[in-house]
Amino acid sequence: MNLSKGNNVVIEEGVSIGQNVSIGHNTVILEGTEIGDNVRIGCNCVLGIQANGTTNMRQIIENKRSLVIKNDTKIGNMVSVYSGTLISRNVFIGDHASIRENVLIGENSVIGRAAIIELNSKIGENCTIQTLSYITGDTTLEDNVFIGPCVSMSNDKYMGAKKYSLKGPHIKDGAKIGNNASILPGITIGKKTIIGAGSVVTKDTSDEETVVGVPAKKIKTLN
Amino acid sequence: MNLSKGNNVVIEEGVSIGQNVSIGHNTVILEGTEIGDNVRIGCNCVLGIQANGTTNMRQIIENKRSLVIKNDTKIGNMVSVYSGTLISRNVFIGDHASIRENVLIGENSVIGRAAIIELNSKIGENCTIQTLSYITGDTTLEDNVFIGPCVSMSNDKYMGAKKYSLKGPHIKDGAKIGNNASILPGITIGKKTIIGAGSVVTKDTSDEETVVGVPAKKIKTLN
Amino acid sequence: MNLSKGNNVVIEEGVSIGQNVSIGHNTVILEGTEIGDNVRIGCNCVLGIQANGTTNMRQIIENKRSLVIKNDTKIGNMVSVYSGTLISRNVFIGDHASIRENVLIGENSVIGRAAIIELNSKIGENCTIQTLSYITGDTTLEDNVFIGPCVSMSNDKYMGAKKYSLKGPHIKDGAKIGNNASILPGITIGKKTIIGAGSVVTKDTSDEETVVGVPAKKIKTLN
Numbered sequence: 001m002n003l004s005k006g007n008n009v010v011i012e013e014g015v016s017i018g019q020n021v022s023i024g025h026n027t028v029i030l031e032g033t034e035i036g037d038n039v040r041i042g043c044n045c046v047l048g049i050q051a052n053g054t055t056n057m058r059q060i061i062e063n064k065r066s067l068v069i070k071n072d073t074k075i076g077n078m079v080s081v082y083s084g085t086l087i088s089r090n091v092f093i094g095d096h097a098s099i100r101e102n103v104l105i106g107e108n109s110v111i112g113r114a115a116i117i118e119l120n121s122k123i124g125e126n127c128t129i130q131t132l133s134y135i136t137g138d139t140t141l142e143d144n145v146f147i148g149p150c151v152s153m154s155n156d157k158y159m160g161a162k163k164y165s166l167k168g169p170h171i172k173d174g175a176k177i178g179n180n181a182s183i184l185p186g187i188t189i190g191k192k193t194i195i196g197a198g199s200v201v202t203k204d205t206s207d208e209e210t211v212v213g214v215p216a217k218k219i220k221t222l223n
Numbered sequence: 224m225n226l227s228k229g230n231n232v233v234i235e236e237g238v239s240i241g242q243n244v245s246i247g248h249n250t251v252i253l254e255g256t257e258i259g260d261n262v263r264i265g266c267n268c269v270l271g272i273q274a275n276g277t278t279n280m281r282q283i284i285e286n287k288r289s290l291v292i293k294n295d296t297k298i299g300n301m302v303s304v305y306s307g308t309l310i311s312r313n314v315f316i317g318d319h320a321s322i323r324e325n326v327l328i329g330e331n332s333v334i335g336r337a338a339i340i341e342l343n344s345k346i347g348e349n350c351t352i353q354t355l356s357y358i359t360g361d362t363t364l365e366d367n368v369f370i371g372p373c374v375s376m377s378n379d380k381y382m383g384a385k386k387y388s389l390k391g392p393h394i395k396d397g398a399k400i401g402n403n404a405s406i407l408p409g410i411t412i413g414k415k416t417i418i419g420a421g422s423v424v425t426k427d428t429s430d431e432e433t434v435v436g437v438p439a440k441k442i443k444t445l446n
Numbered sequence: 447m448n449l450s451k452g453n454n455v456v457i458e459e460g461v462s463i464g465q466n467v468s469i470g471h472n473t474v475i476l477e478g479t480e481i482g483d484n485v486r487i488g489c490n491c492v493l494g495i496q497a498n499g500t501t502n503m504r505q506i507i508e509n510k511r512s513l514v515i516k517n518d519t520k521i522g523n524m525v526s527v528y529s530g531t532l533i534s535r536n537v538f539i540g541d542h543a544s545i546r547e548n549v550l551i552g553e554n555s556v557i558g559r560a561a562i563i564e565l566n567s568k569i570g571e572n573c574t575i576q577t578l579s580y581i582t583g584d585t586t587l588e589d590n591v592f593i594g595p596c597v598s599m600s601n602d603k604y605m606g607a608k609k610y611s612l613k614g615p616h617i618k619d620g621a622k623i624g625n626n627a628s629i630l631p632g633i634t635i636g637k638k639t640i641i642g643a644g645s646v647v648t649k650d651t652s653d654e655e656t657v658v659g660v661p662a663k664k665i666k667t668l669n
Contacts, residue, residue, distance in 0.1 A: 231453075231454050231472065233452065233454070233471045233472070249454070249472055251452075251472060251489045251490065267490055269471075269488070269490055269523045272489075272523060272541075275520060275522070301490070301524060303522075303524060303541045303542065319542065321541055321542055321559055321560065337542075337560070339559055339560060339578060341577070355578070357577055357578050357595050357596055357625075359595065373596075375578075375626035375643075375644075376595070376625065377624070377625040377643060382592045382594060382622040382624065383574060383592050384592075384622065403626070405624075405625055405626040405644035423626075423642075423643055423644030425643075437660050
């Protein structure tokens with residue numbers, strides 16, 4: 001199967017690996033992971049992690065599904081990805097990134113260096129999530145979304161104080177979020193909306209708006 | 224002692240390990256670390272690091288104490304923890320997190336994915352520090368504090384320009400800090416105070432206040 | 447050559463190593479890396495990474511140069527550094543930090559824990575870049591610059607929407623940036639300028655100004 005494998009690589013039982021795959025030194029592929037053809041994985045990664053927690057944390061849903069990595073995807077160094085997640089074709093995942101369980105990453109998307117994607121989130125196709133950005137749990141990004149560096153999101157309106165159904169942002173097709181913007185729980189960002197750098201988005205936005213500031217306010221409509 | 228140990232694990236001299244411990248592949252446990260019972264440690268971690276520095280950095284206090292990890296604690300993957308730190312019972316530490324020397328983490332607290340806790344900080348019991356948050360050096364969190372994702376703190380009022388006794392924030396019992404908020408050096412946050420997402424906290428807050436904005440201002444008092 | 451080498455260390459072909467070097471467990475030194483005298487490298491690092499990408503990302507310039515690490519430099523644990531970068535004498539690089547290709551780090555500078563420096567950036571001498579800060583691509587820091595924790599930068603004014611020559615900030619000698627500030631693409635920060643914590647810098651600043659807020663405005667001139 002033409003596997004290029006570095007030193008000290010650990011491949012647990014039930015892992016399947018396609019054609020022309022390379023795996024860097026010291027990388028760990030945990031039980032049941034499915035790797036497609038032409039996948040490149042860097043050094044010191046941990047892939048296929050089982051979800052875990054303590055009694056005072058959100059309950060882990062029993063997860064029987066594997067981590068699946070489709071053809072032509074490239075994964076950097078020191079990346080962690082959980083079991084029960086699907087990474088589609090031709091995705092790029094930067095060094096130090098972390099992706100939790102029950103996540104879908106669409107084709108041709110780019111997950112930046114040290115970016116984090118929490119559980120139950122869905123990332124569309126052709127999205128870019130830049131360095132150090134934080135995609136909270138239960139978030140949806142449609143296709144062609146651009147998330148600048150260091151963007152922050154949250155999904156818990158009451159910060160643990162009340163029972164609340166956790167709800168991440170919903171970011172529609174082609175929206176662009178500037179660096180270090182903060183998005184509150186359950187916010188919807190309209191199609192092709194532009195959010196300025198450092199903005200704090202406290203209300204839903206319509207399609208094709210540009211909003212900036214703290215709290216973010218509309219400055220013009222493009223259509 | 225019923226130790227489940229992955230491949231390529233390095234355990235240096237003078238490490239003590241309790242009952243029913245599991246250590247993932249490629250994890251390094253450095254000299255003198257003390258691990259309690261029922262502790263679970265993921266892959267590719269480095270635990271028990273000796274403090275280090277260069278001549279133009281803050282002086283390192285000679286540290287003869289070990290890293291101590293108490294019973295029932297769970298540590299993720301690619302986590303780094305320094306020597307001279309105490310991690311209490313039933314703590315959860317997420318993947319890619321980093322904890323410096325002379326830190327105390329209280330029982331039942333949760334340290335999120337890629338969160339960083341600098342030296343000489345004290346985290347109380349039942350605290351939650353979410354993903355990518357930054358707890359600066361010399362910080363105190365009392366019990367039941369909630370720190371949302373991507374919160375930032377600092378402890379050096381003059382940013383290296385003047386001699387100054389470094390002083391982190393003091394965050395009192397039950398306070399809740401929204402995502403991506405910034406807390407200035409030496410600030411005290413009152414009990415059960417709520418800080419809005421993206422706020423910049425430049426003054427102390429009283430108990431049970433809600434403050435938002437840049438700079439953060441009071442919007443209502445709950446009592 | 448008096449090399450102290452941990453377990454499971456991988457040293458690829460064509461690596462040169464000076465006198466009195468230590469390399470921690472599980473660290474990977476990739477092909478062609480040049481390491482000077484008295485260099486200390488922690489555990490689980492990956493050094494000398496070749497640049498990589500997918501068809502929908504910025505084109506990678508063919509890079510024939512090695513990673514060069516000069517004398518007396520200290521590198522923490524789980525650090526990633528790319529090929530084609532020069533790290534000068536007596537630099538400190540914190541745990542979990544990541545440095546891309548074609549970067550220059552000047553003598554005596556400190557790169558904080560989990561800080562990230564993107565490609566084509568130049569960091570001067572005696573700079574401090576604190577924990578979790580993000581130096582975007584094509585950025586220049588002159589000497590003696592202080593970047594607080596969690597500072598964010600960007601280099602793409604149109605967030606992928608238009609053809610644009612990527613341009614990072616230019617930060618002049620002795621400037622100090624407060625924690626969690628956001629700097630927009632192509633901004634020039636004057637000499638000894640002070641930027642308040644949480645500020646969003648949307649315009650160039652003159653020398654020795656102090657600016658704060660969203661957007662950042664001048665509050666006093668020191669000269």
